[in-house]
Amino acid sequence: MVSFDVASLYTNVPLTETIDIILKHLYDGHAKPPTISREDMKELLDLATKKSHFLFNGQLYDQIDGVSMGSPRQLNLVYTPTTPISAPSPTTDTVVLRVPYFGQLSQVYAKRIISVTNKSYPLKHIRLVYDVQERIQSGFTLKDQIPDPMQAGVVYEATCPQCEVHYIGKTFRHFKTRVHEHLNYQKQDVCFKKIEKSKHTVKRPRSIIKTPIERKGPITRSQTGKLPTRTIQTTQEDIGKLVKNPEILEKRIRQQTPKTAIAKHYDTTGHIFSNNDFAIRLKERSEIGNKKVARLIHCDAKTVRYWRTRWKETKDLSEKTQSGQPRSTTAAEDEMILNELEENENPTSVTITRDFKIKTVEISSRTVQRRL
Ligand SMILES: [Zn+2]
Structure with missing residues (x-):
């Protein structure tokens, strides 16, 4: 078995290689490469990762290796305003302007805009918001996808392979757990029919049945407060009784009434579902803002x-x-x-x-x- 120390995994990201990979991803084989040149981008990435510094105990340190963990370091790649900045309308008193942030330059630009708008609309209050649109993060998926059977909180659909009847269900547990529940009845039933067909007698081994019984003397109760269990061994005679009494046997092997709709469908029509007949229709997502x-x-x-x-x-x-x-x-x-x-x-x-x-x-x- 190999175990990895996750804490050291982050700081050991080879920066030079990572930057090469980012550049390759952005510029090679991309239909629309970023507007800034490859060299500039490389320099920006170097600046943001390799030539960084941090404050510790009142002292400034230069970071010479790795990237500090949890740092919200994000690079403004390309600024593409989603909506063009509109002229202030005469009906609103406060006007919010979004300005792309490029440091000092943006501040100068913002001041100019304010002075110009103040002259034209002296009664308006201009509020400026510096905006970052595209972050490096947005280009990467950070989490592995959960495989379908392990998805929880889904709406699923089961289609009967023989008569095109659809069943829509919802579960908060894992998808595969619910599917297993649906198929359990028919699987057991098919199994039982096979045993019936083959006419094999079921030979039970000397089984051990656990029953809670009362014990003499002081009882040290376990944490659950249940009475301790004692094992008793069934004799061949007991098993013989069990086999002779068809009702008990029937109860033991045959299950009770089908519980899920799919089990009922199987019970009435004999149509057998398989795992492939189940499909996820809706996945739960956290509410978007x-x-x-x-x-x-x-x-x-x-x-x-x-x-x-x-x-x-x-x-x-x-x-x-x-x-x-x-x-x-x-x-x-x-x-x-x-x-x-x-x-x-x-x-x-x-x-x-x-x-x-x-x-x-x-x-x-x-x-x-x-x-x-
Ligand atoms: Zn059917």
Whole structure:
């Protein structure tokens, strides 16, 4: 067995090689390489990683090897403003301007903008926000994907291989655990039928049955407070009794009533499901923030917050003052659209509608467009 010290793994990242890899990733085989030249990028990366310093005990130190752990060192790669800076509108008093941050230059630029806007709009209050858009981090996936069977908190679909009946279920446990539960009944049943067919007598070994029994004398109770168990050995005679009494045997081998819908389907039709007939339809994701939703659907974060609070409090997303055409989606459907947004990083009205068709909810893509 080999074990690795994770603490030392981080600081031992070979910087030169890593920078070479980053450069290769950015410039070679990329349809659209960054606008700054390769040499400049290399120098920037060197600056940000190799030529760094830190403060410890009031003393400044130069870092000569590795990268300090947990440092929020992020490089501004390319600045691409998502929305063009708009001129202040006459209806708002405070105007927020986003300025790309490039150090001293940005500060000079910001001051100039403020002085210019102050002259044109003396009544407006200008607020400046320095903005970093693309971070190195965004180009890398930092976590390994969890394999499907180990996903927890999923909505899954089972399709009968023989009659195209669909079953939709939800589990908070691991996907494979739930699938195993679904298939357990039919597996045991198939097994039992095989035994019946082969007409083999089941020969039980001398088994040991554990039963809790009372004991004389003082009992030292274990931490669980249960009575201690004593093992008794079953004789051949006991087993003979068991085999002769078909009811006991039946109970022992045959399981009780099928519990899951898939087991019931198997019970009534005999259709056998396999692991491949199960598929994950929705994966649980942590809730995305208002800002992210706002960016996705191109509206204000305040608006998203408003609707989210409305949903939490009233479960109703209909507009209070009805104007224009009446809504064609119910509150529940709106919630589904929101869920879809959380699932889909970059949704369009068409993909959402397509996904809804799969879930047999009829909403036109125009409706989705209006909701977005
Ligand atoms: Zn079937």
